[in-house]
Amino acid sequence: MKYKYNTVLLKLSGEALKSETEIYNKEQLVGIAKQIVELAKNGLKLGIVIGGGNIWRGNLGKDIDMPQINADYMGMLATVMNGLALESTIKRLGYEKVNVYSSLPIETVTDDYNFKRARLSMNEGYISIFVGGTGFSYFSTDTNSVIRAIEIKADVVMMAKNGVKGVYDSDPKINPNAKFYSELKYSEISEKKLRVMDLTASTLAQDANIPIEVFDMQGDNNIIKVLEGKLESTIIKG
């Protein structure tokens, strides 16, 4: 196997799909889809959780006096849109074996999520795109990613960032002297108050003993490179 892992849960934020002015950028979508198709064709079992941040986030609800729960469900619906955009881009590249599983029942355009069905289809080479988040308010797609990774028996959660190669001791975009970590323990995420993912997600990953690999997906074929072990990243485990 040419990749470090056999089964991977890839977390993409909504930011990965957008441009400066549009919620969807064709080059971004195609660039991601091409890598995903290559990985799947080479036998990697791939589950993808996609965020909704290019369209809407629940914390925007307060700006329009919207209750958090309503705002959160709008955010979850945003992830469904992103999943459909990725699905159609993958299929346009000629790879038909892709399912969009939604935690929100939207029978017309998605399959209802069922971990057994997802595992079976992935064993047959299908890419699983998980949308709708956890289906519950007050959660994030980071937590959703860890839950789906547990359910599909993934070897790792690949946490794709936009423009940051991994985890530092402080925000590298603010502190140019921030120290990069190539490895971290889960406990250090909370001890050092590192902004990588929400604590629910890191605590769940620690309990399930699932490593999380944080890498920068903004670069030529970076998703493939990191899985080939050819890209610097931060691995969180133990």
Ligand SMILES: Nc1ncnc2c1ncn2[C@@H]1O[C@H](COP(=O)(O)OP(=O)(O)O)[C@@H](O)[C@H]1O
């Ligand atoms: N300790 C840290 N290590 C890395 N990035 C950090 C850290 N603290 C804050 N950041 C900031 O978090 C940003 C990533 O935000 P996040 O929402 O998690 O990523 P994305 O938008 O790519 O999903 C980075 O671009 C960086 O500016």
Ligand SMILES: O=c1ccn([C@@H]2O[C@H](COP(=O)(O)OP(=O)(O)O)[C@@H](O)[C@H]2O)c(=O)[nH]1
């Ligand atoms: O299980 C979930 C997942 C997502 N969300 C909502 O959907 C929004 C978009 O998800 P996220 O912010 O995780 O997307 P990303 O930042 O990865 O683009 C969040 O802000 C939440 O409001 C939620 O309520 N429950």
